[in-house]
Structure formats: C-alpha cells, structure tokens
Amino acid sequence: MRVELLSVGTELLLGQIVDTNAAYLAGKLSELGISVYHKTTVGDNAERLAAALRISLGRSDVVLATGGLGPTEDDITAAAVAEVMEVGLVKDEATAERIRSFARFRGVKLLDSLLKQALVPRGAQVIPNPVGTAPGFIISRESKTVITLPGVPTEMRAMAEQSVFPYLADRVEEGAASVIVSRLLRIAGMGESQAEAEISDLIRQQTNPTIAPLAKTHEVFLRVTARAPNRAAAEQMIAPVEAEIRERLGGHVYGADDESLEAVVGDMLSDAGLTLAVAESCTGGLIGHRITNVPGSSDYFVASVTAYSNDTKTRLLGVAEDTLRQYGAVSAATAAAMAEGVRTALGADIGLAVTGIAGPGGGTPEKPVGLVYLGLADDSETTTEELRLRGDRPMIKERAAQMALYLLYRALRARRPQEVLG
Amino acid sequence: MRVELLSVGTELLLGQIVDTNAAYLAGKLSELGISVYHKTTVGDNAERLAAALRISLGRSDVVLATGGLGPTEDDITAAAVAEVMEVGLVKDEATAERIRSFARFRGVKLLDSLLKQALVPRGAQVIPNPVGTAPGFIISRESKTVITLPGVPTEMRAMAEQSVFPYLADRVEEGAASVIVSRLLRIAGMGESQAEAEISDLIRQQTNPTIAPLAKTHEVFLRVTARAPNRAAAEQMIAPVEAEIRERLGGHVYGADDESLEAVVGDMLSDAGLTLAVAESCTGGLIGHRITNVPGSSDYFVASVTAYSNDTKTRLLGVAEDTLRQYGAVSAATAAAMAEGVRTALGADIGLAVTGIAGPGGGTPEKPVGLVYLGLADDSETTTEELRLRGDRPMIKERAAQMALYLLYRALRARRPQEVLG
Numbered sequence: 119m120r121v122e123l124l125s126v127g128t129e130l131l132l133g134q135i136v137d138t139n140a141a142y143l144a145g146k147l148s149e150l151g152i153s154v155y156h157k158t159t160v161g162d163n164a165e166r167l168a169a170a171l172r173i174s175l176g177r178s179d180v181v182l183a184t185g186g187l188g189p190t191e192d193d194i195t196a197a198a199v200a201e202v203m204e205v206g207l208v209k210d211e212a213t214a215e216r217i218r219s220f221a222r223f224r225g226v227k228l229l230d231s232l233l234k235q236a237l238v239p240r241g242a243q244v245i246p247n248p249v250g251t252a253p254g255f256i257i258s259r260e261s262k263t264v265i266t267l268p269g270v271p272t273e274m275r276a277m278a279e280q281s282v283f284p285y286l287a288d289r290v291e292e293g294a295a296s297v298i299v300s301r302l303l304r305i306a307g308m309g310e311s312q313a314e315a316e317i318s319d320l321i322r323q324q325t326n327p328t329i330a331p332l333a334k335t336h337e338v339f340l341r342v343t344a345r346a347p348n349r350a351a352a353e354q355m356i357a358p359v360e361a362e363i364r365e366r367l368g369g370h371v372y373g374a375d376d377e378s379l380e381a382v383v384g385d386m387l388s389d390a391g392l393t394l395a396v397a398e399s400c401t402g403g404l405i406g407h408r409i410t411n412v413p414g415s416s417d418y419f420v421a422s423v424t425a426y427s428n429d430t431k432t433r434l435l436g437v438a439e440d441t442l443r444q445y446g447a448v449s450a451a452t453a454a455a456m457a458e459g460v461r462t463a464l465g466a467d468i469g470l471a472v473t474g475i476a477g478p479g480g481g482t483p484e485k486p487v488g489l490v491y492l493g494l495a496d497d498s499e500t501t502t503e504e505l506r507l508r509g510d511r512p513m514i515k516e517r518a519a520q521m522a523l524y525l526l527y528r529a530l531r532a533r534r535p536q537e538v539l540g
Numbered sequence: 541m542r543v544e545l546l547s548v549g550t551e552l553l554l555g556q557i558v559d560t561n562a563a564y565l566a567g568k569l570s571e572l573g574i575s576v577y578h579k580t581t582v583g584d585n586a587e588r589l590a591a592a593l594r595i596s597l598g599r600s601d602v603v604l605a606t607g608g609l610g611p612t613e614d615d616i617t618a619a620a621v622a623e624v625m626e627v628g629l630v631k632d633e634a635t636a637e638r639i640r641s642f643a644r645f646r647g648v649k650l651l652d653s654l655l656k657q658a659l660v661p662r663g664a665q666v667i668p669n670p671v672g673t674a675p676g677f678i679i680s681r682e683s684k685t686v687i688t689l690p691g692v693p694t695e696m697r698a699m700a701e702q703s704v705f706p707y708l709a710d711r712v713e714e715g716a717a718s719v720i721v722s723r724l725l726r727i728a729g730m731g732e733s734q735a736e737a738e739i740s741d742l743i744r745q746q747t748n749p750t751i752a753p754l755a756k757t758h759e760v761f762l763r764v765t766a767r768a769p770n771r772a773a774a775e776q777m778i779a780p781v782e783a784e785i786r787e788r789l790g791g792h793v794y795g796a797d798d799e800s801l802e803a804v805v806g807d808m809l810s811d812a813g814l815t816l817a818v819a820e821s822c823t824g825g826l827i828g829h830r831i832t833n834v835p836g837s838s839d840y841f842v843a844s845v846t847a848y849s850n851d852t853k854t855r856l857l858g859v860a861e862d863t864l865r866q867y868g869a870v871s872a873a874t875a876a877a878m879a880e881g882v883r884t885a886l887g888a889d890i891g892l893a894v895t896g897i898a899g900p901g902g903g904t905p906e907k908p909v910g911l912v913y914l915g916l917a918d919d920s921e922t923t924t925e926e927l928r929l930r931g932d933r934p935m936i937k938e939r940a941a942q943m944a945l946y947l948l949y950r951a952l953r954a955r956r957p958q959e960v961l962g
Binding site: 163314398425427433 | 547550551554555557559563564567569576577578580581582588591592599610612614649653654671672692694720826827828829831832836837844848852855886887899934937
C-alpha cells in the first residue's frame with residue numbers, strides 16, 4: 119500500500135514554520151511498514167489544493183493530508199476533498215454537538231466559523247479530535263482514500279495515534295505486512311566517500327537491509343535499514359551487516375544510534391577510572407561544552423582552559439615562551455606543550471589540546487585557515503596530529519572538536535585490553 | 541515568477557530528518573517577493589524524481605531542488621535533471637579540479653565517487669560550493685529552469701546566498717511583484733508571554749506590518765513583517781513599529797536579524813577597548829564557544845576557564861577554600877570569587893562567571909537543579925545574580941549561557957555614555 123503525505127498551509131510555503139508534522143507521520147508510517155514515496159506541500163488555495171490531491175491520488179492508494187481544517191476562511195481542506203471525491207459537504211451532527219459543548223464549557227461564543235468545522239464530505243468517516251474542535255475524516259472512493267487531520271501538532275498526533283495508525287495498520291495486508299527498522303552506525307575520522315568506498319560492494323549487494331551513507335557537518339553516519347515482518351526479525355537481519363561494516367571500518371565506528379562521541383568517550387573514561395583536562399584554543403570551549411553535555415561528566419572531567427592568547431597559554435598552561443616563539447602558537451610543539459601543561463596544571467590523567475586557525479582571518483600561506491594541531495598527553499607519552507580542515511569558522515570549530523574527541527577515543531581504545539573477537 | 545521547491549532524499553520520507561532546508565528557502569524566497577505555491581519531497585529514486593520534476597516544471601517557472609548531489613550511488617539528482625531536460629551529463633573541468641585540489645589538500649584518496657560530483661547536465665551553469673565538494677547548477681530550457689543545491693544545510697545555505705538568491709532576484713520583474721520583508725527583533729531577559737503582554741495592543745492593531753512572537757530555547761524573537769511594492773517601502777513601514785517596540789521593551793531588545801548576543805557584546809567590548817575573561821562551571825565551555833564563534837573575537841577575548849571541580853576553582857581561579865566550604869560551589873559568593881579570580885588571573889578588564897546545577901543529578905531541596913549564579917567583576921565592582929532555570933541539562937546550559945551574556949551586555953550598556961533620544 120502506498121501512502122503519501124500532503125501538508126496544507128501557506129505558512130509552510132512562506133517558511134514561517136518547519137513541517138515537523140510530515141517528518142513525524144513519515145517516521146511512524148515507515149515503522150508500520152508503509153512506503154511513503156511523496157510528500158507535497160500546498161498553500162491555502164482551493165484550486166491548487168484540488169490539483170495536488172488529484173496528482174497524489176493518481177499515484178498513491180492513500181493521501182494523508184494535514185492542515186486546513188480549522189474555523190477560518192482559509193481552511194479549505196474539507197471542501198477541496200469533497201470536490202475531488204465528487205461529493206457534497208454535510209454537517210456531522212455528532213461533531214456539531216461536540217463543538218457546542220466545547221463552547222459552553224470554555225465559555226466562548228458559538229461562532230458560525232466554529233460550527234463550519236462540522237462540515238465533512240458526504241460518506242466520510244469522522245475522526246474525533248480529543249484535544250480540539252476540528253475533526254478529521256477518512257473518505258474512500260474507487261480504491262482511493264483521503265485521510266485528513268488538523269495541522270496543530272498536538273491535535274494531529276493524538277488523532278493519528280488514536281485513529282489513523284490503527285486504520286492503516288489494518289489495511290496493510292497481513293503477511294504482506296512488514297516493519298522498517300533502522301540502525302545508525304556513527305563514523306569518525308573518515309569522510310562520506312571514503313567510508314562508502316570501503317563498503318561499496320556491500321552497498322551494491324544489499325537490498326534488504328539497505329545501507330545508506332549520510333553526512334553531517336562533522337561526522338558521517340551509515341544507516342542500515344531492514345524490512346521484515348516484525349522488529350525482532352528486522353534486527354536479526356541488521357546484525358550481520360552491522361558486524362561486517364564494523365569489521366571493515368574498524369575503530370572508525372565509534373557508536374550507534376543515539377550514542378554521541380562525547381558520551382562514548384565519557385563511558386570509556388568512567389570505566390577506566392581516568393580523569394580528563396582539556397586545553398582549547400581555536401575550538402573556543404566547544405570540546406568542554408560537548409563533554410559536559412553528558413550527565414555525570416563531572417566524575418571524569420576536571421576542567422577545560424580556553425587559552426586564546428599566547429600569554430594565557432604560558433600563564434595557565436605553562437607553555438614555554440620559547441616554544442611559542444620558535445614554532446608559533448599553531449604548531450605540533452605548542453599542541454603537545456598545551457596537552458602536557460593542562461594535564462600537569464590540573465592534575466588530570468589525560469590532557470587533550472587543540473590549537474589552530476578557525477578563520478576567516480589569521481591565515482598565512484604557510485599556516486592557512488583550517489590548519490589545526492591536536493595534542494594528547496597521558497602518563498606515558500604525548501602524541502600530536504595535524505589536520506587540514508575546510509569550511510567556515512563554525513564548521514572548522516566543529517570539525518576540530520570532533521577530531522580531538524576522536525583522538526581521545528582512539529587513545530582510550532588502545533589502552534583497553536584487546537577484545538576477543540568471536 | 542513562480543518558484544517551487546523539490547527536496548530529494550529518502551531519509552526525508554522516512555521521517556529521519558526534518559526538512560529545515562525547505563523552510564529556510566521558502567522564507568528567503570518570500571522575502572524576495574517570489575511566490576512559492578508548491579513544495580514536494582521525493583526519495584532517492586530516479587523514476588519518481590524525474591516524474592516529480594516534470595510535474596513541477598509543468599506548473600512553475602523555476603524548480604529549486606535540494607539534495608541528491610553528493611558522491612554516493614544514491615545521489616541521482618544531476619542525472620534526473622539531465623534526463624528531464626533532455627541533455628547528457630558532462631564533466632565540469634573547473635569542479636573536477638576543485639575536487640582534486642580538495643583531495644590533495646586533505647590528503648584523501650581521489651575516489652571516482654568524488655569526481656562523479658563534477659558531472660552536470662550539458663549547458664548548465666555551475667554553482668560553486670565554497671564549503672564542500674558537491675557543486676550545484678542552474679539549467680534552463682524553453683523558459684523553464686531547474687536549480688540544484690546540495691542537501692547539507694551549511695553548504696546549501698552558503699551557495700543559496702552567494703549564487704541562487706542574487707540570480708532569482710535579478711529575474712523577479714521590477715514593479716510587478718510585491719515583496720515581503722521581515723525584521724527580527726531579538727529579546728533577552730524576558731519570556732515570550734511577558735514580551736507579548738507588553739505589546740499585545742500593537743499585535744492586535746497591526747495588520748501590515750504584522751508582529752509575531754517566536755520563542756526559541758533561550759531567547760525570544762519578535763518578527764515584524766511588511767508587504768509592500770519594494771524593499772524600501774516595506775522597511776519604511778517596519779521602522780516606526782520597530783521603534784515603538786524598542787521603546788516599550790527597552791534594553792531587552794539587544795539586536796535585530798542576524799545579530800547574535802555574542803556578536804553584539806563583542807562589538808561593545810571592541811568599541812570600549814575592553815578585554816574579557818570567563819570562568820564557567822555548569823555551562824561547561826558554552827559561553828567561550830559562543831564568544832569565539834564571532835570572527836575577530838581574539839581581539840577582546842582573553843580566555844575561558846571551565847572549572848568543573850572545586851580543586852580547579854581554587855587552583856586556577858583562586859577561589860578561597862573557605863568560600864567554597866562556607867557557601868558551596870553553587871553560591872553567589874563563589875560566583876563573585878570566580879569572576880574576580882578569572883579577571884585577576886588572566887589580567888582582563890572584565891571577569892564573567894557562571895556556577896550552577898545543570899542536572900539531572902546533583903540537586904538538593906535547598907539547591908535544586910536549575911539554580912545558577914552569575915558573577916561579573918570589573919575594575920570598580922562585582923555584581924552577582926541568582927537564576928532559577930527550568931528545562932533539561934542542555935536547556936539549562938543554554939539558558940545560563942544566554943543570561944550570562946545578557947548580564948555582560950547590560951554591564952557594557954551601563955558603561956556607555958547615555959544615548960540621546962531624538
């Protein structure tokens with residue numbers, strides 16, 4: 119069964135609100151195993167709404183429309199659906215009565231506009247609204263169905279959960295029915311195309327589960343999606359594919375689903391009983407901010423020093439003036455000295471440091487914008503890493519922070535006793 | 541001129557991400573006076589994408605498509621546009637060269653998939669991507685135009701602003717259109733309903749411009765929107781309404797449009813020739829991160845110390861152990877000592893400090909989650925402020941950081957010679 123989504127509302131076309139309804143409905147429908155291939159938005163215009171309904175009904179079995187069911191004059195969804203389905207509008211007495219008692223209860227005047235909401239296409243099955251006055255409805259004709267829901271998210275969700283999802287679940291033929299389950303593998307330290315290249319044969323071969331790469335500003339996700347009769351079966355199909363991807367990408371897969379890199383690193387620090395201190399320059403506090411987003415981070419996070427000036431690098435972190443003079447603030451030597459300095463100054467087990475040029479100013483031919491050095495010091499050694507990052511100032515900050523956390527992740531992984539692979 | 545939006549990506553149809561790109565583009569186009577009547581989403585499927593393009597080109601002059609331009613196999617937008625426009629794909633040499641130099645600069649392997657991004661429909665005008673590898677393009681045929689942009693929001697926005705909006709603005713016929721212009725007034729230190737109550741009569745009376753409140757996690761916006769024949773006329777209509785709002789809300793209106801609080805405060809520090817040092821506890825580095833998001837902040841921002849442990853508060857900031865013992869880490873006395881300490885330790889003109897309980901753990905009946913103290917020290921005095929914030933851990937961090945920056949804003953405002961009101 120093909121369902122498509124139709125969002126009605128001029129405010130969506132003016133960009134005044136983001137269409138979270140459509141994302142919510144799409145997610146729920148895919149969990150029910152229903153394929154959604156199209157999503158359309160039109161404004162509060164009768165002609166264009168009717169035309170959009172005809173296009174949608176031409177290619178899908180069910181059109182799930184949200185919005186345009188309220189009391190105002192630009193709420194035209196019921197009339198447009200009636201026109202396209204070639205039936206008239208009739209007053210639904212049960213709805214009218216609910217609206218009257220709502221007006222009494224709330225002490226508001228019973229305006230005609232309120233009662234207009236009781237008008238539905240002839241033959242429609244009314245979907246009651248438990249939290250507002252505008253009802254939705256379901257109407258079918260010649261194997262095509264239109265379902266309407268109000269656009270107010272709380273009302274839409276309540277009605278979708280109470281009435282629409284059960285209705286659609288019943289219509290998804292038994293046996294043919296399936297659910298879609300996704301697992302998100304989170305990748306650090308490699309780009310989207312590089313990750314894809316490592317598993318391109320898997321991506322090509324796999325049809326169920328499918329594997330899809332997804333790039334964010336500072337990280338890459340691989341989404342493994344299975345379609346199966348039920349969740350347990352889908353998870354069983356995903357497991358071997360996930361294992362194969364993890365084997366090929368090794369330590370680049372740092373987590374799955376909601377596990378952020380800072381949470382994973384936090385757990386590793388906790389488990390190992392280690393404390394962390396951070397010295398930031400170009401990231402400006404972002405690493406500390408991310409680490410402290412994790413509840414309980416005060417157990418392992420000692421402090422972060424954002425040393426923007428050379429003077430602070432010397433004063434708070436003990437970076438030798440010689441080092442700054444000889445190699446410059448943006449150098450491997452300074453990154454190493456910052457990592458060692460913050461570790462010593464704060465009495466932490468591990469010191470992590472970042473220094474670089476986030477731009478837009480401050481770059482030179484030898485040290486361009488995007489040049490970043492990372493340093494990591496523990497009780498036995500200090501390592502540094504050079505990065506050349508692209509993007510604007512916020513992107514360079516985000517990417518540098520991510521790579522610093524990834525360096526910490528690898529260092530913590532290397533400390534752990536080798537895991538035995540089954 | 542009619543423009544419509546086409547979002548390409550299966551993840552949008554699965555509800556895995558919300559389509560913020562479409563809302564952004566719709567808002568910007570309406571500011572340009574361009575009518576957007578349709579917005580469509582299709583997945584990464586060649587046949588359905590081509591069909592959707594044909595429907596869109598049948599009713600609009602320009603289709604602005606986002607997504608599906610990356611290096612992976614399910615990135616099919618360029619091929620689908622070429623098919624619908626009945627031209628072949630050709631390699632754009634300038635783009636290929638940019639991709640090669642990107643690979644060299646980053647030291648990544650030059651994969652075929654990366655170079656695939658240089659394939660554009662024959663005759664297309666390439667839109668360079670200043671922050672990534674996937675280019676966009678503009679292609680016209682028989683008075684119909686398709687514009688494509690990548691789906692990664694940062695890349696899409698950069699390219700839309702640099703290339704697409706100017707292109708479309710040129711095509712909007714002079715005189716024929718009316719434009720919609722919005723001015724966003726940014727409010728700090730008062731909630732949405734409080735702000736609305738102060739100007740409720742204005743909101744009711746105004747029809748053009750309209751005034752709409754808009755609440756974000758840590759701040760409130762008032763959007764003043766005018767429709768007029770051209771931008772200058774719209775701005776003239778907005779000006780007196782803005783002046784009235786500013787008069788009623790006073791110093792709560794700290795900026796407009798894209799002026800973030802950190803940028804406004806940065807300009808004030810620059811103008812006054814003052815330097816700033818920050819001591820953070822519960823905000824974990826977020827204040828430093830926000831301040832350093834502003835280009836040129838190294839001119840006035842000395843350093844930030846995130847002192848999570850009592851030991852660090854004493855060691856780096858010189859907070860007396862007595863103060864911590866007597867009043868606790870979350871207290872006005874500690875906030876004051878942190879502000880004074882960071883100011884002295886780093887030799888800055890102003891010290892700003894935050895200490896509090898972000899939760900979810902760590903609260904007590906006397907000191908509940910959400911209790912936050914701010915401190916601000918300059919050469920003449922130290923002030924503190926107590927906040928009781930609501931929300932989860934990230935929200936409390938965001939709100940505390942905002943209120944700290946707002947405290948700094950007020951202190952800097954108070955230092956300025958009284959402005960003469962006309």
